[in-house]
Amino acid sequence: MSTALLDPERQFLGCVMQLPINPARRLLAGMRPNDVANPLAAFVLHLAIGAVANDQPPMPIVLFERAQEIAGRPRAARLREIAAWIARTYEAAPLAPEQHAAHLKSVVLKAAWRRAVDEHARRILQAVAESSTDELHRLADDTGAADELWTRYRAALNNGSVSARLEVVA
Template sequence: MDSALLNPEHQFLGCLMQLPIDPVRRALTGMRPSDLADPAASFVLHLAIRAVAAAQPPTPVVLFEHAHELAARPRCSRLREIALWIANVYEVAPLAPEQHVLYLKAAVLKVAWRRAVAEYAQRLLQAVTESPSHDLRALADDTEALDELWARYEAARQQHCVVPRPEVAA
C-alpha cells in the first residue's frame, strides 16, 4: 500500500492540488510549511502557498513550475524527484477533496502540535541536567510557540466542525 494513502500531510496536499483557489486559500489559513514533518511535504506546502500568493491554484503543474523557478540552477534529478512526489500524492488524494481538506488540516496541525510538545519536552529534559536553574525556568516558561500552534489547531478544528455535511435521504 502506498504510504501517501496513510499520511495526513500527503492527503492534505493532495486535496489542495484538486481544489479551486478560494477553498485552497481558506484551507491554507494558519498553515506554515514548518507544520509538516516530511521535508518534501513541507517544500510542496511552501510551493502551494507561493502559488496561491500568485493567484494560482496549486495544481501539480503549477507546483512543479514554482519548484523549477526556485531551483538556483538546473537540478534535473531533484526536480524529477519533486515531480514524482507531487504526482504520487495527487494520484492517491481523497475523492471529494472539499469534504476532507479541513479535517486533514486539523489532523496535520494536531500532529504538528504534538511533535512540538515532544521537542519542547526534550529541550526541558536536556536543560534539567545541563543548564542553570535560571535558564531552565526561562525555558519552562517559554511556551509561546506551543500556545500559538495549539490556537491554530483549535481554529482548524472549529473550522472543520462548521462545514455543512451532506444530509442523507431518509
C-alpha cells in the same frame, strides 16, 4: 498500496492540489511549511502557499513550475523526485477534497502541535541536566510555539472559526 494513502500530510496536500484558488486560500490560511514533518512535504506546502499568495491555483503543474523557478538550476534527479512526489500525492488524494480537507488540516496541525510539545519537553530535559535554574525556568515558560500551534489546531478543528481571519503568508 501507496504510502501516500496512509500519510495525512500527503492526503492534505493532495486535497490542496485539487482545490480551486478560493477554497485553497481558505484551507491554507494559517498554515506554515514547518507544520509538516516530511521535508519534501514542507517544500510542496511552501510551493502551494506561494502559488495561492500569487493568485494561482495550487495544481500540480503550477507547483512543479514554481519548484523549477525556486531551484534555479536544480539537479535533474532532484526535480524528478519532486515531480514524482507531487504526482503520487495528487493521484492518491481523496475524492471530494472539499469534504476531507478541513479534517486533514486539523490532523496535520495536531501532529505539528505534538511535535512542538515533544521538542519543548526535550529542551527542558536537557536543561535540567545542563543549565542553571534561571535558564531552566526561562525554558519552562517558553511555550509560545506550542501555544500558537494549539490555537491554529483548535481553529482548524472548529472548521476555521479563527483561521478564516488568518491570511496565507508567502
